[in-house]
């Protein structure tokens with residue numbers, strides 16, 4: 001890619017930068033800056049410096065405008081004196097839509113607005129998970145055609161599939177981005193080589209230059225709080241396809257729409273008290289990340305002081321948040337003393353309920369008591385399967401009797417907490433009828449009331465299950481078989497439909513009868529599943545066509 005407004009040559013790794021009428025042509029091997037400034041107000045008050053600092057555009061394709069990773073990068077950049085613009089594109093692609101080579105691609109109307117918002121910046125950063133690959137790839141091609149600004153991709157998918165991502169992005173950042181983006185901007189501004197830069201992958205001619213990530217940030221308290229300044233933040237309205245400056249009302253509206261707990265569209269402030277997970281379930285990103293960070297990572301936790309300070313600032317500025325969501329992979333994986341201190345102080349500062357995710361082993365009375373007292377209202381637990389064989393396949397060591405004991409304990413807290421949400425993974429091709437039956441039996445033993453959340457087993461790249469699925473011939477085309485998977489759908493068959501009945505107030509004896517082995521054997525037969533599938537698809541088609549009509553009204 002050749003120089004444009006900012007005069008850069010990225011594809012060749014030596015960046016010839018002509019930034020704000022100055023040109024540089026140096027390659028330095030200085031070590032990357034170790035630390036960005038501590039939490040607090042922007043230290044770079046010198047307007048001359050500010051006006052010279054490279055501006056970075058950060059684009060989030062996620063349905064959820066919380067976009068914690070990108071907001072964190074924005075905060076870090078701002079602290080170092082780099083202005084940022086954020087563009088949130090919470091666009092839900094109708095399943096039926098097909099365009100050009102990419103099944104999901106934003107319209108030209110949207111892409112042109114994104115392009116205009118990127119003009120004049122020195123770097124464009126886009127974050128993505130696997131399911132967002134196609135729309136981000138087509139957006140990147142559009143941006144690169146219209147502008148000569150380097151595009152860097154980061155997030156879980158580029159971290160795991162950097163080589164593939166370099167077919168589109170100029171630069172790929174693997175792993176945690178806070179230190180990397182600062183180093184990157186610094187090197188681009190000072191025309192220093194990226195070839196030896198930790199975290200960075202790029203192409204030199206046709207050769208890929210790959211660098212390992214720097215170690216993860218050990219002290220999470222050094223990371224500034226996520227950027228929730230509205231200035232220079234923009235959001236896409238899907239119905240009109242117009243991108244407008246974000247304001248309080250719009251932020252409220254979009255955060256409500258993307259509420260993590262569907263069906264309860266409260267206004268959530270989403271944050272993380274920790275990073276990492278002690279487990280490596282074979283379908284999960286932590287399994288994939290282990291290959292990049294082979295040294296076993298322990299959970300890194302923010303201090304209670306740091307979390308409470310963040311909540312104090314946020315709730316002071318935006319008192320309209322109704323609840324707090326801790327999206328940590330395993331929020332209760334802390335000592336009971338730490339959770340007690342958190343609970344005591346949370347209650348004082350937040351004064352509203354909160355929700356979190358947890359794993360069965362961490363649910364104990366000692367941990368739960370203070371949390372419920374502080375306002376824990378919603379808890380979501382990964383159960384995944386009731387079959388020992390499948391639990392072993394997932395490397396989840398959680399015997400059913402422990403799950404049942406956990407559910408019984410949680411049940412004691414109702415109605416102070418809402419009925420817990422139990423996650424299950426369906427459509428596992430290695431599951432036999434017996435495995436599925438065992439999961440239904442486990443469900444029958446969990447004390448009601450509870451909600452069930454189901455996920456279609458998706459083989460995310462880099463995971464052990466992905467490799468196994470490839471070996472077993474279950475994946476022949478990544479885009480079709482993985483990237484386009486509807487994780488929140490399910491195959492239509494008798495057993496899978498049973499999952500919808502559990503949260504309903506159906507008497508247990510009836511449910512038990514419906515889940516009895518002979519009944520399952522009869523109704524799970526392919527012929528019955530075929531009929532159910534046909535009925536469901538006819539219904540779905542109708543709904544999708546209606547959605548499509550609303551989305552693409554006929555041209556008058």
Ligand code: B12
Pocket residue numbers: 062063064065066067068069070072073124125126127128129130131132152153154155156157173175176177178180181260272276283284285286327328329455460461487
């Ligand atoms: C919150 C969350 C969501 C939210 C919001 C997502 C968002 N980003 O706003 C919602 C509920 C929408 C969501 C949905 C899904 N999620 Co989700 N989600 C998460 C979760 C719990 C936290 C994400 C987060 O904010 N992390 C914290 C930040 C700090 O980390 P980060 O995002 O990775 O960002 C850092 C780096 O990656 C990097 N970086 C990120 N972006 C960029 C960009 C640039 C330019 C650079 C340089 C660096 C960079 O720097 C950041 C700071 O260090 C993660 C698990 C996890 N622990 O990360 C799963 C996770 C991202 N989700 C995952 C999945 C599978 C999904 C779903 C498909 C379904 C599901 N089963 O959950 C759906 C997809 C939805 C869809 N198609 O619309 C997987 C992704 C696997 C993959 N290969 O894509 C993860 C990793 C969970 C897992 N354990 O496997 N999710």
Ligand code: SF4
Pocket residue numbers: 277278279280281284285286287329330359382
């Ligand atoms: S416990 Fe959850 S976050 Fe941790 S590895 Fe397993 S699935 Fe991933």
